[in-house]
Amino acid sequence: MTSMRNAFIVCSVLTAFSFGSAAFGEPTELPPGEFGLSVQWDRELGSGYSKVVVAGDLAVTMFTAGEVDVVAAIDPATGDERWRYELGETYEGHSGSDDGPLSTPAIDDGRVFTVSPRGRVAALALADGTEIWRHQLDEESSSPPFYGYTTTPVMAAGNLLVATGGDGHAVTAFDPATGEVRWTAGNDSVRYQTPSLFDLGGRPTLVLASDNLIQGFDPASGEIRFEHAHGEAGRSSESSHVTPIGDDRFVVNHYGGDSAMYRLADDTLEEVWRSRAFRGSLAVPVRVGGHLYGFTGRFLTCADADTGEIVWRSRPPQARGIAVIEGKLAVLASSGDLVLIEPTPDGYQELTRANIFDTGDLAAATYADGRFLLRNLERMAAVTIDASAAPQEAEVDLSTFLEGEMLTWVSSVLELPEGERQAAVNARFEGVETSPLFDDGGMVHFYYRGEAEDVGIEDNSGEIVDQAENAMFRVAGTDLFVRSSELDPKAQYTYAYTIDYGDTGTDPLNPNTVDNGFNVVSELRMPEWPESSHLAEPAEGAPRGELDSFPFRSEVLGNTRQIQIWRPHGYGSDPETRYPLLVVNHGDNLLRGGLMRNTLDNLVGKSVAPVVVAFVPRVEGPEYGGPKVDDYVRFLAEELVPHIDQHYLTDATNRAIMGPASAGLTAVYATLKRSDVFRKAAAQSLYPIDPAHGLLEEMIAKAEPAPQSIHLVWSRHDYDLGDGRTAEGTTKALLELLRRAEIDVTEQVADYSPGWGGWRGQHDEVLAALFPSSIEGESESP
Numbered sequence: 023m024t025s026m027r028n029a030f031i032v033c034s035v036l037t038a039f040s041f042g043s044a045a046f047g048e049p050t051e052l053p054p055g056e057f058g059l060s061v062q063w064d065r066e067l068g069s070g071y072s073k074v075v076v077a078g079d080l081a082v083t084m085f086t087a088g089e090v091d092v093v094a095a096i097d098p099a100t101g102d103e104r105w106r107y108e109l110g111e112t113y114e115g116h117s118g119s120d121d122g123p124l125s126t127p128a129i130d131d132g133r134v135f136t137v138s139p140r141g142r143v144a145a146l147a148l149a150d151g152t153e154i155w156r157h158q159l160d161e162e163s164s165s166p167p168f169y170g171y172t173t174t175p176v177m178a179a180g181n182l183l184v185a186t187g188g189d190g191h192a193v194t195a196f197d198p199a200t201g202e203v204r205w206t207a208g209n210d211s212v213r214y215q216t217p218s219l220f221d222l223g224g225r226p227t228l229v230l231a232s233d234n235l236i237q238g239f240d241p242a243s244g245e246i247r248f249e250h251a252h253g254e255a256g257r258s259s260e261s262s263h264v265t266p267i268g269d270d271r272f273v274v275n276h277y278g279g280d281s282a283m284y285r286l287a288d289d290t291l292e293e294v295w296r297s298r299a300f301r302g303s304l305a306v307p308v309r310v311g312g313h314l315y316g317f318t319g320r321f322l323t324c325a326d327a328d329t330g331e332i333v334w335r336s337r338p339p340q341a342r343g344i345a346v347i348e349g350k351l352a353v354l355a356s357s358g359d360l361v362l363i364e365p366t367p368d369g370y371q372e373l374t375r376a377n378i379f380d381t382g383d384l385a386a387a388t389y390a391d392g393r394f395l396l397r398n399l400e401r402m403a404a405v406t407i408d409a410s411a412a413p414q415e416a417e418v419d420l421s422t423f424l425e426g427e428m429l430t431w432v433s434s435v436l437e438l439p440e441g442e443r444q445a446a447v448n449a450r451f452e453g454v455e456t457s458p459l460f461d462d463g464g465m466v467h468f469y470y471r472g473e474a475e476d477v478g479i480e481d482n483s484g485e486i487v488d489q490a491e492n493a494m495f496r497v498a499g500t501d502l503f504v505r506s507s508e509l510d511p512k513a514q515y516t517y518a519y520t521i522d523y524g525d526t527g528t529d530p531l532n533p534n535t536v537d538n539g540f541n542v543v544s545e546l547r548m549p550e551w552p553e554s555s556h557l558a559e560p561a562e563g564a565p566r567g568e569l570d571s572f573p574f575r576s577e578v579l580g581n582t583r584q585i586q587i588w589r590p591h592g593y594g595s596d597p598e599t600r601y602p603l604l605v606v607n608h609g610d611n612l613l614r615g616g617l618m619r620n621t622l623d624n625l626v627g628k629s630v631a632p633v634v635v636a637f638v639p640r641v642e643g644p645e646y647g648g649p650k651v652d653d654y655v656r657f658l659a660e661e662l663v664p665h666i667d668q669h670y671l672t673d674a675t676n677r678a679i680m681g682p683a684s685a686g687l688t689a690v691y692a693t694l695k696r697s698d699v700f701r702k703a704a705a706q707s708l709y710p711i712d713p714a715h716g717l718l719e720e721m722i723a724k725a726e727p728a729p730q731s732i733h734l735v736w737s738r739h740d741y742d743l744g745d746g747r748t749a750e751g752t753t754k755a756l757l758e759l760l761r762r763a764e765i766d767v768t769e770q771v772a773d774y775s776p777g778w779g780g781w782r783g784q785h786d787e788v789l790a791a792l793f794p795s796s797i798e799g800e801s802e803s804p
Contacts, residue, residue: 052348058411059360059376062404063101069399070122076390077129077148080104083397086112086122093127093136095151098393098404105151113139117711118744119169120399130177133198139170143184145201155201164188165211172214178228178241185230187212192232193239207244210235213260220266222286231262231274236291250291263306267327275300275307283330297330299323304384308346310365315351316344321523324367335523336370337476337493338416345386354396356382360405374413378403423495425506428467432497440499447500457531460549464511470503470519477503480518480526483775485739513739513773514780515546536779537615545779556624556786557617565591566623576657581641588635590626600673601634602793603666605658607681607688609637615778621785631793634670646684647711655692659699678702678792682781683709693729694721704733704788707740707776708753722763732760733791735770735784
């Protein structure tokens with residue numbers, strides 16, 4: 023199954039817990055020399071992304087408990103719960119996120135301040151959890167995030183400061199004693215960011231990297247000291263956080279883009295450097311001395327704070343949250359190990375580790391009164407230092423990397439003196455010019471040969487390798503890296519290599535690739551995967567259709583996108599002939615990575631009737647199934663389709679719409695909502711996004727006229743949606759609803775890994791289902 027939990031839209035909700043200091047209460051120095059770690063206590067805890075904060079003899083965190091979300095105080099010495107306060111009904115995870123609260127509490131002057139996922143700001147008595155006041159955020163006073171309110175409150179200058187978002191209230195200051203709003207300031211939406219408080223220009227300043235602006239506020243008055251546009255290529259940055267550096271400098275870390283250092287000069291921000299050092303990570307980088315430590319993906323990274331240049335990267339410890347504790351780096355690894363690391367520009371130096379949980383999490387560790395307090399989505403634990411115990415090290419088990427014949431062969435090579443191993447590798451791979459290698463059945467051996475320190479496999483499906491442990495095994499003394507995996511012999515997958523922690527790249531010996539737009543990956547076609555001849559480049563001299571392109575502005579959505587129109591060979595030869603129209607959601611991606619132009623050129627006029635195809639790209643994520651889905655359907659039905667009908671020879675009685683994942687959900691939604699415009703739909707790997715998905719049953723019952731037909735495709739290796747839900751199950755449930763309503767529906771089952779490379783293999787059957795040719799092999803024009 024493919025889990026969408028690794029996608030950016032999921033990870034972007036998981037930020038605020040890693041913000042702030044790692045130590046609360048009375049700090050305790052770590053002992054000199056070597057030491058071990060011991061679990062003092064371990065207890066169950068509900069799901070939630072909140073970090074643990076400590077004040078006095080209480081540790082406070084937020085989680086879901088049965089049917090409600092709660093904030094609770096726990097005795098850090100015993101793990102016993104002292105009190106809990108209900109935040110409201112459980113906030114259910116959706117579109118890949120997990121259940122429970124997202125924010126981290128703040129503690130000040132005997133009070134606990136919380137922000138619930140639904141926007142309840144509350145003050146509680148630290149001693150017993152009694153409510154002091156509450157304030158409800160809404161669309162008028164904030165910008166409600168799609169995944170729930172995530173920001174953590176900040177106390178400064180006698181105000182409780184909350185990044186609420188919106189015009190005139192990017193930040194809201196509350197009276198911490200009464201909850202009265204004292205001031206609001208700033209103009210920008212806030213999604214999953216928490217502001218940072220530190221001195222700039224000799225003045226305390228609250229710095230917020232909101233969706234589009236970096237803004238500095240006076241925490242007492244709300245005066246805006248500066249604002250500066252940020253992000254990349256006009257895209258908003260919904261998960262940006264700030265690391266103070268000193269000397270009027272700070273770093274803004276963008277999950278999906280570069281990090282950048284800024285310096286304040288005369289109340290104006292100037293960019294000092296920009297770096298790729300911490301891309302793809304939600305962990306806020308920490309500063310120790312003259313260096314920054316954080317993650318590139320899950321690779322621990324050290325960068326020079328003055329230049330942003332990467333000093334080193336390390337595969338261990340494979341984690342996503344980081345804290346500085348008593349001058350050491352502390353991380354909760356994906357394996358569930360607490361790992362302590364010496365921060366040094368000389369390279370990765372692990373001090374000790376101990377296994378605490380079955381799995382890790384994004385939450386950074388907290389340290390107080392000689393205890394590390396950690397949590398994941400299921401448990402919480404206290405860990406103490408054991409000066410009498412020897413430090414533990416990670417163990418390497420060859421069988422976790424290799425299987426079958428490759429395990430046997432590599433084991434034999436490792437028995438040779440290191441100086442003789444390269445010759446054995448050369449002999450084994452002499453004349454081998456393809457990759458990967460296959461054993462009988464579904465055993466696959468991925469390999470790479472070359473000068474490198476580290477090679478990993480990137481696999482979004484999670485079926486080839488666990489992305490928490492995706493390293494290839496390096497055969498010491500040779501240029502060989504290798505990894506085995508047993509896979510479905512009938513299936514299709516995509517993967518990429520990372521060499522020495524760099525950008526992903528294709529397997530150099532695998533000619534099959536998929537262009538995802540942001541990168542190109544290798545396509546693994548298992549031995550029994552059916553050939554997809556429709557994807558091949560048409561033969562030289564074969565008739566091909568024409569592709570037009572034009573910008574189109576939507577007044578309904580208030581944005582502009584580039585539309586591409588494919589016209590079949592022979593189009594217009596008879597001006598009286600009208601062609602069916604197919605609208606393709608994610609059109610740019612299906613042209614590029616889906617090779618859909620080749621498919622149309624190869625099949626139209628043969629198994630597929632001549633058709634005009636409009637390739638429509640997405641501009642904003644919420645257009646596909648989310649809050650903007652109705653406006654998106656209006657844009658198609660009332661703006662784009664009439665424009666196409668006016669300028670092309672289209673048949674207004676014969677239209678269809680298709681797409682994969684959430685774009686497929688939107689295709690079905692559009693057909694049910696505007697069956698007067700779209701008579702047919704096709705969807706692959708149906709991905710449920712609300713509100714569209716939640717409305718389908720009601721829409722099916724009310725559709726008038728009923729759609730002519732709907733074609734649904736799912737894979738045995740489709741999306742894992744979490745909590746036992748799958749794209750397969752979602753599709754089957756929709757099939758049942760459509761059949762019960764006596765709507766003509768067809769089902770197609772395959773073995774692809776969801777993505778442009780997998781979806782494109784099914785387009786021959788999808789197009790034939792929507793617009794079947796009346797005679798196989800008929801002429802190419804109607």
